Amino acid sequence: EPEVTQTPSHQVTQMGQEVILHCVPISNHLYFYWYRQILGQKVEFLVSFYNNEISEKSEIFDDQFSVERPDGSNFTLKIRSTKLEDSAMYFCASSEGTGRGGRPGELFFGEGSRLTVL
Amino acid sequence: AQKVTQAQTEISVVEKEDVTLDCVYETRDTTYYLFWYKQPPSGELVFLIRRNSFDEQNEISGRYSWNFQKSTSSFNFTITASQVVDSAVYFCALSDFNRDDKIIFGKGTRLHILP
Numbered sequence: 474e475p476e477v478t479q480t481p482s483h484q485v486t487q488m489g490q491e492v493i494l495h496c497v498p499i500s501n502h503l504y505f506y507w508y509r510q511i512l513g514q515k516v517e518f519l520v521s522f523y524n525n526e527i528s529e530k531s532e533i534f535d536d537q538f539s540v541e542r543p544d545g546s547n548f549t550l551k552i553r554s555t556k557l558e559d560s561a562m563y564f565c566a567s568s569e570g571t572g573r574g575g576r577p578g579e580l581f582f583g584e585g586s587r588l589t590v591l
Numbered sequence: 592a593q594k595v596t597q598a599q600t601e602i603s604v605v606e607k608e609d610v611t612l613d614c615v616y617e618t619r620d621t622t623y624y625l626f627w628y629k630q631p632p633s634g635e636l637v638f639l640i641r642r643n644s645f646d647e648q649n650e651i652s653g654r655y656s657w658n659f660q661k662s663t664s665s666f667n668f669t670i671t672a673s674q675v676v677d678s679a680v681y682f683c684a685l686s687d688f689n690r691d692d693k694i695i696f697g698k699g700t701r702l703h704i705l706p
Binding site: 508514515516517518521529531562564566579580581582583584585 | 635
């Protein structure tokens, strides 16, 4: 069964450092997402990406964050200057489409990348 | 504004008991989607079900059933004859029908099934 893969599974970094989280979405999917989950709390939407541009982003996704699809398979989340409060599990997800063309809301999530900022 | 409330933070039941997970939502949208996701101990999020707001028919899938009541803005999830493998965190979620690429999750209910 195709799956979304994320690397690294765990990253420890110093405050102020740049971090890039990597994701390989399911190959025929068109929509890509990043969510995060601070330990023990709810899953929060960060950003959605379609057709090589951001389609929606939350207030959490400020100028410190960026996303990129550098080639046909990878989807990355960059945090330019990490803060302590960025410590969380970051989930990448992909979907075939949205209500306009696919199965809405059936996101396929990766296993997450745990980011620890010291 | 959209909001999903899962009032039960944590539930423990003995194996084979039935358990219902509550979900109440708020939205100004007249059309929307509701979802349930499961997060097992391994950490990934697993899609369970999607319901659109104009389909109030309840759904059953094996031991799982969902009760959508628009009048009370609730979308409850029942597991019958629970099993230890059902132990997980369960998230209820909501999205605008026209912006279903942005899903708002509740805080989750941690379910412990005791052997």
